[in-house]
Amino acid sequence: MSTALANPHAARDHARAMAGTVVDAMPVLPPRADDLPPSVDPADLVWEETIAAGGYATRRLARGTRLRLIDVHGDACAAMLVFNADMPTERLNVADTVKVQWNAYLGAGKLLLSDMGRVLMSIVADDAQTHDTFCGPSTAASNAARYGDGANSGTYPNARDRFLLGVAKHGLGRRDVHPCVTLFKGTRIEADGAVTPQVGPFAAGRHVELRAEMNVIVVLANCPHVLDPRPSWSVTPLRATAWRGAIAGQDDPIRTATPEGARAFANVDDYFRF
Amino acid sequence: MSVDPHLSGLPGRIVHDVVVPARAPWLHHVDAGQTLRIVDLEGNQAVDFLLYAAADDAERYSAQDTIAAQGNLFLRQGTVLRSNEGRAMMTITASAIAYHDTIGGACSCESNTLRYGHHTKAQHACVENFLEANLLEGRGKRDIVSNINFFMNVPVEPDGALGIVDGMSAPGLTVDLRAEMDVIVVVSNCPQINNPCNGFDPTPVRMIVAA
Numbered sequence: 001m002s003t004a005l006a007n008p009h010a011a012r013d014h015a016r017a018m019a020g021t022v023v024d025a026m027p028v029l030p031p032r033a034d035d036l037p038p039s040v041d042p043a044d045l046v047w048e049e050t051i052a053a054g055g056y057a058t059r060r061l062a063r064g065t066r067l068r069l070i071d072v073h074g075d076a077c078a079a080m081l082v083f084n085a086d087m088p089t090e091r092l093n094v095a096d097t098v099k100v101q102w103n104a105y106l107g108a109g110k111l112l113l114s115d116m117g118r119v120l121m122s123i124v125a126d127d128a129q130t131h132d133t134f135c136g137p138s139t140a141a142s143n144a145a146r147y148g149d150g151a152n153s154g155t156y157p158n159a160r161d162r163f164l165l166g167v168a169k170h171g172l173g174r175r176d177v178h179p180c181v182t183l184f185k186g187t188r189i190e191a192d193g194a195v196t197p198q199v200g201p202f203a204a205g206r207h208v209e210l211r212a213e214m215n216v217i218v219v220l221a222n223c224p225h226v227l228d229p230r231p232s233w234s235v236t237p238l239r240a241t242a243w244r245g246a247i248a249g250q251d252d253p254i255r256t257a258t259p260e261g262a263r264a265f266a267n268v269d270d271y272f273r274f
Numbered sequence: 275m276s277v278d279p280h281l282s283g284l285p286g287r288i289v290h291d292v293v294v295p296a297r298a299p300w301l302h303h304v305d306a307g308q309t310l311r312i313v314d315l316e317g318n319q320a321v322d323f324l325l326y327a328a329a330d331d332a333e334r335y336s337a338q339d340t341i342a343a344q345g346n347l348f349l350r351q352g353t354v355l356r357s358n359e360g361r362a363m364m365t366i367t368a369s370a371i372a373y374h375d376t377i378g379g380a381c382s383c384e385s386n387t388l389r390y391g392h393h394t395k396a397q398h399a400c401v402e403n404f405l406e407a408n409l410l411e412g413r414g415k416r417d418i419v420s421n422i423n424f425f426m427n428v429p430v431e432p433d434g435a436l437g438i439v440d441g442m443s444a445p446g447l448t449v450d451l452r453a454e455m456d457v458i459v460v461v462s463n464c465p466q467i468n469n470p471c472n473g474f475d476p477t478p479v480r481m482i483v484a485a
Contacts, residue, residue: 089415095337095379098436100388104377105434115401115418117384134347134377136338141360160358174332175416177358189430193348193373195341226342260388267387 025052025237033241040066040243047242053235056162056221058169060085061212063272064247067121068209069220071128071184073236075201077228078183078208079137079159081167081219082112082120088172088217090116094133094179100260104189106131106181109254111261112210118271119264120216122254125209130186130198137163137180138226147233156233162221170217183208184238185225197227201234213248213268279446280313280480283368290483296476297465299403301410302483303328304453309367309484311450314425316477318441320464321424322380322400325355325363328456331413333357337376337420347430348373349422355451358419362454370447375423377430378438380404381466390468403462411458423464424449426471440470 005011031048046065050072051057061067069078084090093115098104100113108126111119137159143150150158152165163177184206186198222238224230248255248265255265281288289308293315294300304310312321325335336358341347343356350373355364366374379385382401386394404418425443430436465476 093379093385093420095377095420096382096385096388099378099428099438100385102437103434104430104436113385113388115382115384115415117382117387134338135342136336139339139358139360142342174358179336179338179420189347189434191432193346193430195345195347227345263388263391267384 025050025055036243044244046244047240049240051220051222051238051240053237054157054223056166057240058166058217058219060217061242063212063215064245065212065242066209066245068207068241069183070205070207070239071202072204072239074204075234075236076222076238077185077225077235078238079180079221080183081163081178081180083217084114084120085215085217088176090114091178092120094181098133104133106133109257111264113264117264118267119213121210121212123208124211124254128184128206128208130184132182132185132187134187134195135226137221138223142226157223159221159223162223163219166219182225195227197225197229199225199228211245280482284311284482284484285309286484288482289485293478293480294461294463296463296478297398298463299407300461300481301407302459304457304459304483306453306455309450309452310459311448311482312424313480314443314447315445315480317445318443318473319477319479320426320471321479322462322464323422323424324404324460326458327357328458331458333359334417334419335363340376347377349376363457364451364453366449367452368450371425371442375426375428378423378426378428380421380462381464394468398465400462400464404460407460438469438471
């Protein structure tokens with residue numbers, strides 16, 4: 001306790017003196033990024049934030065918006081929930097995502113499907129190729145078992161408890177934390193069903209670019225993968241950048257790639273036909 | 275006196291015994307320590323299955339926590355079915371087939387439009403059963419999560435290819451589950467007729483609870 005801040009004016013001056021502080025993990029307002037694709041008008045930038053190791057972030061993104069995630073130092077782990085922002089009872093369904101697309105692994109061209117037969121987001125670019133649809137977020141229990149603690153208030157936060165805080169800020173609760181996908185940390189399935197984690201660390205700067213195909217809420221938690229075998233709680237910052245973009249056209253290659261996907265896009269078109 | 279083969283080996287007295295008709299939902303509270311036996315009466319019938327903690331139904335079966343905890347996709351004898359809080363809800367104490375699925379999810383009217391076409395939109399589906407049963411106790415769409423499919427076979431190939439293929443079950447085969455906490459079991463006796471999960475012919479299943 002400092003006696004120098006014993007009155008409100010001193011406390012105010014102390015607080016205001018923090019203005020302009022820059023740290024590694026923080027949002028940039030208004031958003032600014034010097035590495036946008038050449039085709040993107042900087043005026044279309046809507047979100048620029050670096051999410052701390054162990055941190056989380058949420059964002060509402062309009063249909064057509066591109067979301068670029070960068071694993072800045074090679075050890076980020078982006079557990080992600082996705083909701084229809086206009087009706088959050090509609091949310092990502094990982095079972096339908098793998099079943100409808102007849103494949104377990106996410107990558108460029110893959111869709112993130114809702115439980116209402118619609119595509120919430122699609123993956124337009126991916127140079128990471130290590131992602132996971134099966135194991136879900138780390139939890140208080142899994143972090144306590146591996147690191148001795150997993151509390152939000154502690155040193156080793158877990159992804160599910162980050163999700164709980166993230167969804168709560170959109171008026172959602174425990175029932176809304178649905179099975180998630182995890183980007184940048186992957187799993188491979190062996191013939192006997194065994195799950196082999198792929199946790200790196202990987203080269204710095206790998207990225208995934210997604211396109212919102214509906215108005216969505218994304219919740220990102222950046223905590224070690226639940227099957228990360230390392231004894232130490234290991235994770236590095238995750239950067240999120242988003243910009244406005246066109247919605248998928250009728251001849252969009254992701255829309256037309258498969259008959260199942262084309263019908264998911266048709267269902268989105270139908271949802272917005274009112 | 276004839277012996278009912280479906281009761282063979284069940285511990286304790288029978289406290290509930292019902293045949294769930296083809297295509298129908300079923301909801302039942304199973305107390306900690308009780309054993310639920312599911313009998314695939316006519317063979318190759320997928321039984322879509324969700325669990326909620328009776329004391330707090332925001333705690334529910336989590337396919338992802340179950341897979342992560344055992345490091346394997348398949349549910350076998352000995353598998354502990356875990357909740358979203360990481361706790362043991364039920365244990366598979368016996369299974370007449372090698373493994374069961376928990377990655378394939380439940381069929382829905384909406385996903386059927388993607389998988390088969392919009393001509394299937396009006397067909398009955400497991401999510402309809404899950405909703406109808408859960409609505410009886412105040413749960414709704416937010417409570418439908420990735421489920422178990424007993425007697426259903428979803429292999430994953432080295433390139434990630436997966437799909438519902440011919441089942442491994444046969445008439446009279448069973449799976450036994452011991453409740454590790456007081457649970458609410460919600461079942462959809464799968465009505466799907468567009469893939470092999472029910473042999474293209476949904477049939478009844480029998481649910482037996484022993485205390």
